[in-house]
Amino acid sequence: MASEGGSDQAPRLPMPSRNPLPLSASQEAQIRDLFYQRVRKKCAAEIKAFADCAMNRTFTAGFACREPHRIMNSCMKAHATQEEQDAAREEWFARRMERAKERERRALRKAEQEAFLREWWGLPEKDREAARKEMERLAQAERVGGFPAASRRAVANQPAAAAAAKREGGENSNNSQSQRQDGTGQGR
Structure with missing residues (x-):
């Protein structure tokens, strides 16, 4: 801190x-x-x-x-x-703003060190797209208060997905019943 x-x-x-x-x-x-x-x-x-x-x-x-x-x-x-x-x-x-400034300061220091090492060892420059994405990520605010993850589906799609999973689960449970009935584990 x-x-x-x-x-x-x-x-x-x-x-x-x-x-x-x-x-x-x-x-x-x-x-x-x-x-x-x-x-x-x-x-x-x-x-x-x-x-x-x-x-x-x-x-x-x-x-x-x-x-x-x-x-x-x-x-x-x-x-x-x-x-x-x-x-x-x-x-x-x-202290959110204070932490954001500290995080930004550390990220800039890291970028300076990386640029120095690339120059020192003669490594190729980082491509501009990767540098731009890193700066965008740095500019994002700290996540507070239940923001949804990018990998999650929207709430409107969840009931349809739950119904599809239930249907798939129902089919799988029928298959396991048929496998148990004849005792071979191979199904019908």
């Missing part, structure tokens, strides 16, 4: 909807990590006290540091609320 207190912070976007949006597993993991980070930040003193107590102890840490451990856990439980999780989700959505 980018620096927290930087002077050149990207403008933050508002939360797109108060209703939970379907996110990918990796996006949910990023939100969860942000949530844990926020809770740990609020309980930093208690965590440090427990860590200082547990330093250079192995088996006895659970017994010797029971009180700091209890204090640390109660602090984390007190701060690990649904409101804090919602705040982490809002912060994740607010």
Whole structure:
């Protein structure tokens, strides 16, 4: 992530909807990590006290540091609320532009490095079509909120596809019945 207190912070976007949006597993993991980070930040003193107590102890840490451990856990439980999780989700959505700029910066650096290596080793230039497609992919926004995948059929086609699959499944089940009836496995 980018620096927290930087002077050149990207403008933050508002939360797109108060209703939970379907996110990918990796996006949910990023939100969860942000949530844990926020809770740990609020309980930093208690965590440090427990860590200082547990330093250079192995088996006895659970017994010797029971009180700091209890204090640390109660602090984390007190701060690990649904409101804090919602705040982490809002912060994740607010940082979309920041992540997009970081992704763009990394992609440009990668392209520069690739061009340098091609020039250094005398490799042929990348064809213009591939470079154009890569730049288009880079310009696309982060997917949030259940955009359909390009490989999925439209909703209007799904009932017809389901009926076709049912018909195919029905034919296959008839074949398996006829194979079982004569016992040969060869069908009729």
